[in-house]
Amino acid sequence: FIQALQLPQDERDKEQKAPELTEVQKKKLDIEETKKSLPIFPFKEDIIAAVREHQILIIEGETGSGKTTQIPQYLHEAGFTNDGKKIGCTQPRRVAAMSVAARVAQEMGVKLGNEVGYSIRFEDCTSERTIIKYMTDGTLHREFLSEPDLQTYSVMMIDEAHERTLHTDILFGLVKDIARFRPDLKLLISSATLDAQKFSEFFDEAPIYRIPGRRFPVDIYYTRAPEADYVDACVVSVLQIHATQPLGDILVFLTGQDEIETCQELLQDRVRRLGSKLKELLILPVYANLPSDMQAKIFMPTPPGARKVVLATNIAETSLTIDNIIYVIDPGFAKQNHFNSRTGMESLMVVPISKASANQRAGRAGRVAPGKCFRLYTAWSYKHELEDNTIPEIQRINLGNAVLMLKALGINDLVHFDFLDPPPHETLVLALEQLYALGALNHHGELTKLGRRMAEFPVDPMMAKMLLASEKYKCSEEIVTIGAMLSVNSAIFYRPKDKIIHADTARKNFNHIGGDHLSLLNVYNQWRDSDHSTQWCYENFIQYRSMKRARDVREQLVGLMQRVEIDMVTNVSETADIRKAITAGYFYHIARLSKGGSYKTVKHNQSVTIHPNSALFEELPRWLLYHELVFTTKEFMRQVIEIESKWLLEVAPHYYKPKELEDSTNKKMPKTIGRSQMTE
Ligand code: ADP
Ligand code: MG
DSSP states (O other), rough: HEEEEEHHHHHHHHHHHHHHHHHHHHHHHHHHHHHSSSSTTGGGGHHHHHHHHHSSSEEEOOOTSHHHHHHHHHHTTTTTTTTSSSEEEEEEESSHHHHHHHHHHHHHHHHOOTTTEEETTTTOOOOOOOOOEEEEEEHHHHHHHHHHTOTTEEEEOOOOOGGOOOOHHHHHHHHHHHHHHHHOOOEEEEEEETHHHHHHHTTOOOEEEEEOOOOOEEEEEEOSSSSSSSSHHHHHHHHHHHHHSSEEEEEEEEOOOHHHHEEEEEHHHHHHOOOOOOOOGEEEEEOOTSSSHHHHHTOOOOTTTTTEEEEEEEEGGTTTOTTTTEEEEOOOOOEEEEEEETTTEEEEEEEEEHHHHHHHHHHGSSSSSSSEEESOHHHHHHHHOSSSOOOGGGGGOOHHHHHHHHHTOOOOTTTTTTOOOOOOHHHHHHHHHHHHHTBBBBTTTBBBBHHHHHHSSSSSSHHHHHHHTTTTTTTTHHHHHHHHHHHGGGGOOOOOOOOHHHHHHHHTTTOOTHHHHHHHHHHHHHHTTTOOOHHHHHTTTTOOHHHHHHHHHHHHHHHHHTTTTTOOOOSSSSSHHHHHHHHHHHTTEEEEEEEEGGGEEETTEEEEETTTSTTTHHHHOOOEEEEEEEEEESSSEEEHHHEEHHHHHHHHTTOOGGGGGGGGGSSSSHHHHHHHHHHH
C-alpha cells in the first residue's frame, strides 16, 4: 500500500494508462477484424470500381453482408467525399438510421454527429463536418424541399429498397429524375432480396451488382395447430429452447412495443420463478421508441455461458442484424397501416406476414452457423394463407402526406409521376380530395398558401392543419403541446404489471372531461410545472423519456411555427377553442353516437368503439373526434375528444352539409317511423 503510494508520478501514470491503451488498440483490431470478416469485404475494390464506372448501380446482397455500414465507408475512402460533398444513405426506419450511424462512427473512430451522423424526423444529429449521413427516407424526401438537386451530395444510397415504404418508392422517382441533370451524382439502390431486376428495369437497365451471400441451412419447424395466444406461445418456446437446446441467441419477432413489453415481463417472471435451475438468460427488447442506449445493448456480445433473447419488431427482419442468432421464433404477424379507399379510413392493424417476410425472418437464424426457425403457425397456413409478397405501402396507405410533399416540390401531374408501382387511382383521388377539403389545394389542384405552410411541417396534413388553425383560435401554445404529445403518444403512461391499480389511478387524475387530447395537455403542463422533474414522472407513472422526447418535438414545432409566422399564444379559459382547432385538422375523423350506445363514423357509417383507456370511455358524448383507429378485435378510436356538430360546418364547410349533421338522437326515431309506415 505504502509502497504503491510512494511510486514516482510518471510510473503511476504509466501503470494506469498502459492497460487502457491496449484496450483501445484491441478494440480497433477487433473492429478491423470484424470489417474484414463481412461477406462484402472481398468485393470492396470491385464495388468502388463499379460505382466509378456507372452512375446508377443496383446492389443486392444478403442481410448482414455489410451493405449499409460498409459501402459508404468504402466510397469515402475511395475519395467520393473529397470535394466537400457528402455520402447519403436512406433507411426506412428511424432505429436503423440511428443504430447504423452509431456503428459506422465507432468503426471510423469518430464522434457520432461529427463526420458520421444521422437525421430523422424531429432529430438532426449532423454537423457542418458530416460526410456520411444516414437518414430516414422521409427525411430525404423533405430535404428535396430545400435542396431540390441534392447539390451537397456526391453519392446517394437508397438502402433497404426491398422494404418498399411509401417514401422510398417516391424517392425512386425523384432521384431518377435528378440523376438526369446531375451526371456527377452517383446513385446506389441496395436491397436484400429478389427485387433487383425490377429496380434495374425502372432505372433504365442499371447494372446489378450481386454480393455473394453466405448462409447456413436453417431447419424450419411449424406448430401442429394454430396458436391462440402467440405472445404466450413465444414465452413457452423461448423457455423450451433455453432448457433443451445448445447455447446460441434467440430472436423473437413481435408486432410492437406493447407486445414486446408484455412478453418481456412474462419471461422475466417465469425465469425468476425457475430460479437457478437455468443458465443465465438476457432479455433485450428492440422497437422504434426504445431509447438509443438501450438499443445499443442488443449488439453487445453475450457473456460466456449465457444466452441472449432479443424481442424485436419487424425492424430485425432486414434493417438490423444482430450477430450470433441461432434460433428464430416467428409468430407470423406484423403491424401494418391499412387504408380503405372506399371509406377513407386508415387504421393500424396486426396482419399475417408474407411468405417473403417469413423467409427473411428464418434466414436470420443462419448467418453464423446452422440454425432453427420455429414458426408459430401451421405448415398449411404458410402454404395456403400467406401471400407471396408484402404489398408495397404506396398501394395500401393514405397518400395525403406524399401528395402534399410532391405538390410542394412543384410536381403537379401526379398521375404521370414516375412510380415504380403506381398507387391505386382512387387512393390518389381521395388524397387530392382530402387536401382540398383541408384547404391545402385549390379547385385546380394547385397548392394554396395554406398548403405551402402545411408542407413546412414534417407531420401528416391533418396535424399540420391543426397546428396552423391554432392561430385563428388563439391557442398555439396548447396545440403545439398536444401535437407533440400525440407524436409520442403510445409510450407516455407507464403501467407495470405489479402496480396496475396505482398506475391507472394516477392516469385518471389527468383525465379531462373534454377528452384525451386535453388529458395529454394536462400531463405535459403539470410536468412542465414540476420543472420537468424525473421524480414527478416516477410518482405519476409517466415515462420520463417519452416526456423528454415530447419536449424536444415541441421545441421543434415551436421553431416551425415561428417560421410560418405564427405567434405562440395561450388560451387558458376556453377548451372549446382548443378543440375547435383540433377539429379544423381532424374533421375527417368524426363519429356520432347511435342508438344502443355505439358509434358510427359520420360519412361512411362504419362502427367504431372508444378505446377503454380513454377518459371518455364511460361518458358517451354525442359527437366525437378521434385521433387514430387501431384495429384489434374491433376498430378502436384512440385519443378522442368531444366536439359539437356545428363546429364541423365552421371548420369544414366544403366537406359537411348541415343535413348530414342532424342529430339523430334528437329525433324520436322508432315510433315515428313505425307510425308513418302504418299510415302509408
Ligand atoms: P446489411 O446492410 O448488408 O444488411 P449491415 O451493414 O447492416 O449489413 O451489417 C453488417 C454488420 O455490422 C453486421 O454483422 C451487424 O451485426 C454489424 N452491425 C450493424 N450495426 C451495428 C451496431 N449498431 N453495433 C454493432 N454491430 C453492428
Ligand atoms: Mg442494411
